[in-house]
Amino acid sequence: MEIKKKKIRLFLTITGFIFPFLALYTLFTIWPVVQGVYVSFHRWSLMGKLDFVGLDNYSRFLGDKNFVGAMLNTLKFVIITAPSMVVVALMLALLANRESRLKKVLRISYYLPSVLSVAVASFIAQYMFAPYRGFINGFLHSIGTLLFNQELQWLQDPSLVWVTITSMTVWWTVGFSMMLYLSALQDISPQVLESAEIDGANSRQRLFHIVIPLLKPTTYLVSLLQLIACFKVFGQIFLITGGGPASSTRPMIQYIYETAFTKGRMGYAASMSYVLFFVLVLLSLVQQIMQKRSEKV
Amino acid sequence: MIQHAGMKKARIGNASLTIISGMIAIIFLAPILWSLAVSLQVEGRQITSIWDWFKPPYTLQNYPDIIMNSEVPLWMFNSLFIAVVATLLTVFLSAMAAYAIAKIEFRGSRLIFFYFLLGLMVPGEATIVPLFITVNGFDLIDTYPGLIFPAIAGSMNLIIMVTFLRGIPNELIEAVKIDGGNHLTIFFKIVLPLSKAVLSTVSIFAFIASWNNYLWPLLCAMSSSKFTLPIGIPTFAGTYTVDYVKPLTANMVASIPMIILYIIFEKQIVQGITMTGVKG
Numbered sequence: 001m002e003i004k005k006k007k008i009r010l011f012l013t014i015t016g017f018i019f020p021f022l023a024l025y026t027l028f029t030i031w032p033v034v035q036g037v038y039v040s041f042h043r044w045s046l047m048g049k050l051d052f053v054g055l056d057n058y059s060r061f062l063g064d065k066n067f068v069g070a071m072l073n074t075l076k077f078v079i080i081t082a083p084s085m086v087v088v089a090l091m092l093a094l095l096a097n098r099e100s101r102l103k104k105v106l107r108i109s110y111y112l113p114s115v116l117s118v119a120v121a122s123f124i125a126q127y128m129f130a131p132y133r134g135f136i137n138g139f140l141h142s143i144g145t146l147l148f149n150q151e152l153q154w155l156q157d158p159s160l161v162w163v164t165i166t167s168m169t170v171w172w173t174v175g176f177s178m179m180l181y182l183s184a185l186q187d188i189s190p191q192v193l194e195s196a197e198i199d200g201a202n203s204r205q206r207l208f209h210i211v212i213p214l215l216k217p218t219t220y221l222v223s224l225l226q227l228i229a230c231f232k233v234f235g236q237i238f239l240i241t242g243g244g245p246a247s248s249t250r251p252m253i254q255y256i257y258e259t260a261f262t263k264g265r266m267g268y269a270a271s272m273s274y275v276l277f278f279v280l281v282l283l284s285l286v287q288q289i290m291q292k293r294s295e296k297v
Numbered sequence: 298m299i300q301h302a303g304m305k306k307a308r309i310g311n312a313s314l315t316i317i318s319g320m321i322a323i324i325f326l327a328p329i330l331w332s333l334a335v336s337l338q339v340e341g342r343q344i345t346s347i348w349d350w351f352k353p354p355y356t357l358q359n360y361p362d363i364i365m366n367s368e369v370p371l372w373m374f375n376s377l378f379i380a381v382v383a384t385l386l387t388v389f390l391s392a393m394a395a396y397a398i399a400k401i402e403f404r405g406s407r408l409i410f411f412y413f414l415l416g417l418m419v420p421g422e423a424t425i426v427p428l429f430i431t432v433n434g435f436d437l438i439d440t441y442p443g444l445i446f447p448a449i450a451g452s453m454n455l456i457i458m459v460t461f462l463r464g465i466p467n468e469l470i471e472a473v474k475i476d477g478g479n480h481l482t483i484f485f486k487i488v489l490p491l492s493k494a495v496l497s498t499v500s501i502f503a504f505i506a507s508w509n510n511y512l513w514p515l516l517c518a519m520s521s522s523k524f525t526l527p528i529g530i531p532t533f534a535g536t537y538t539v540d541y542v543k544p545l546t547a548n549m550v551a552s553i554p555m556i557i558l559y560i561i562f563e564k565q566i567v568q569g570i571t572m573t574g575v576k577g
Contacts, residue, residue: 018393025416033424107567139347
């Protein structure tokens with residue numbers, strides 16, 4: 001009897017500790033994934049009855065040129081932005097890691113844009129890049145790079161718009177990756193560098209033959225995290241260009257969002273969500289595996 | 298002589314790198330400083346070159362104007378309320394669950410831990426439409442609980458906590474048990490005080506994530522009385538088509554608390570980033 005009572009008590013204690021979080025996690029993280037699959041087999045506008053259509057939604061998006069377009073836009077963003085992010089992050093970390101009086105100021109300055117919300121960062125970018133009254137064209141005018149009657153259409157020109165979006169994204173989010181590089185740089189033992197110096201390696205040789213190879217695990221990590229983050233792009237593009245000019249920058253999440261909430265096609269939007277879902281799950285699996293491996297070494 | 302020349306060259310190289318790093322810092326800060334400068338300008342001033350934005354006369358009048366005559370303070374309250382509640386609940390509930398998983402032996406604890414690990418795989422951005430359908434099913438769209446619950450349902454913090462709690466020596470816990478303490482006492486008297494550092498890091502991140510969250514409130518907050526700052530400010534700014542002063546002031550109102558928070562908690566934020574980087 002005594003043992004049984006104890007067991008019940010233990011069970012109640014454990015339930016008390018775990019249940020609140022377990023319930024929220026199940027309802028708001030796991031259940032939507034399951035329910036979304038169910039909805040994706042139906043035609044549904046959030047109101048009325050669900051109309052079973054089988055795999056129709058899944059076969060439809062392959063022929064949907066808007067979806068394919070959005071997917072290509074997302075890929076374009078990933079291909080341009082992820083590598084830029086890794087290179088800039090490494091560069092900034094190397095600069096901020098040098099012994100100088102500016103050390104702390106540099107680290108804080110490079111990270112500061114990252115604390116802004118996407119709404120604020122996008123808004124500032126929009127004003128910075130605006131023609132006629134924007135800061136960047138104004139700056140180019142004042143140093144004479146741009147003639148007084150010339151205006152660069154940072155938000156309208158189909159190729160400049162990617163420069164705008166990528167540079168804004170790098171400015172806004174590179175701080176995180178830089179911090180990862182900085183902490184890896186601090187783990188490199190000074191003796192290694194000193195002995196290389198004694199052996200006559202100049203600073204460029206030390207950088208390319210010692211520092212960068214030692215940072216390899218961090219480079220893998222940063223690259224994967226950036227790939228994942230770039231596939232999820234939405235806020236800044238939605239706010240700065242609205243997906244334009246002419247849907248040429250509209251990313252997948254925006255198209256999913258519009259399908260669900262402008263057109264009211266929940267089932268179709270849900271089915272498209274799972275394309276992105278699988279890309280992201282795959283990437284994060286790769287990340288977990290690589291991290292396990294590098295932790296073992 | 299040769300060595301001397303080499304050192305001189307190295308010194309010049311060093312100095313130029315310092316200048317470059319400083320210039321990049323200015324480029325990174327320029328948009329924020331510019332926004333701040335604009336927010337201190339008198340409305341309707343004639344601007345002929347960008348440098349005019351930085352020139353006096355300055356005024357602080359735009360800040361009270363925004364705070365008295367717009368919905369910005371309401372959105373600020375919403376942002377703050379949601380962020381504080383979400384942070385407290387995340388930290389407290391995930392710490393509790395993490396304690397049971399890490400420190401109480403019971404059958405199925407590994408299974409539950411694995412179930413929570415699955416959550417790390419779920420990309421919130423990709424499941425936003427399904428999440429909307431779920432929350433709508435509970436009738437929680439356009440409510441505070443609807444805005445808060447999804448924010449505290451991620452398992453990242455729990456995993457971080459479990460990893461940390463496993464490092465607390467069991468002897469400490471056994472000692473309290475021998476003195477007749479139950480798990481609640483252990484949790485409040487031993488575990489929470491010992492986890493202060495990790496809890497504060499997790500809290501800062503939860504707070505910033507909630508304060509800056511965009512996609513979910515964009516869907517969930519329907520009426521402007523439920524908007525958070527990131528949702529409200531673009532609609533507010535959209536009503537001004539030519540003027541930069543008021544919209545950028547509103548943006549500064551939303552950002553200054555974060556900037557101050559960051560400067561105060563810089564150390565914890567740096568630690569937190571390395572932690573998430575390492576733990577996945």
